[in-house]
Amino acid sequence: MTYNDKLKQYLQLQGFEALQLRAVLFDMDGVLFDSMPFHADAWSQVMTDAGFTFSKEDVYMNEGRTGADTINTASMAQFGKPATQEQIDALCKAKCDIFATYPPTPRMQGALELVQKVKECGLTPMIVTGSGTPTLLNKIQSHFPGLFNEQHIVTSFNVKRGKPYPDPYLLALERGGFTPREAIVVENAPLGVKAGVAAGMFTIAANTGPLNDKVLIEAGANLVFPSVQALCNEWDNLIATFNRG
DSSP states (O other): OOHHHHHHHHHHHHTOSOOOOOEEEEOSBTTTBSOHHHHHHHHHHHHHHTTOOOOHHHHHHHBTBOHHHHHHHHHHHHHSSOOOHHHHHHHHHHHHHHHTTSOOOOBOTTHHHHHHHHHHTTOEEEEEOSOOOTTHHHHHHHHSTTTSOGGGEEOGGGOSSOTTSSHHHHHHHHHHTOOGGGEEEEESSHHHHHHHHHTTOEEEEEOOSSSOHHHHHHHTOSEEESSHHHHHHTHHHHHHHHHHO
């Protein structure tokens, strides 16, 4: 199916006549930064040490949840009860401690050029991430200088319910003053895709991890690209389709 076919499907489902694109909402880990291998290693190591069965693939499947929600979901699935706050605090700290030992994560190939293209189109780039480290803003400004406004960044600190709930994306729309028909989502994980779809937005997946494309399609992705670079390469064709639609 063509981009135009996918757009028509989305518009019909949402009951919109057309997109009136004003913003692009980016996930961070696995989209803007090539950080997921480190996250997967750290989470699987910490959770396994704590007695969970939690593979690196499980990390990708749960990507987008807050740390507390990730731990609680695993605890309910394996032990039939939520984790205690003490467990959550200890595991989150242990994960952060391990992650801090890794080298700095680079930008995802094609990410800088893609965000620059978004800005050149007169659109507002925003970030919606399940991460919540104190150094996050400095990291973004260092790698994407002048491209993101601090008020246009939603982290795990800002919401009670993370992805796959739509709350993070709905908050981003509220902060930017946008409606679902005025923004699109760029994600890499199934839970993030579900969150974008639940918020009513056209959702693009860049499959930068080990999961099969089918997982992202079943989560509701309107389009799937094999990488952020591939999405960047097709951006001009995509934006032309959106503007026509």
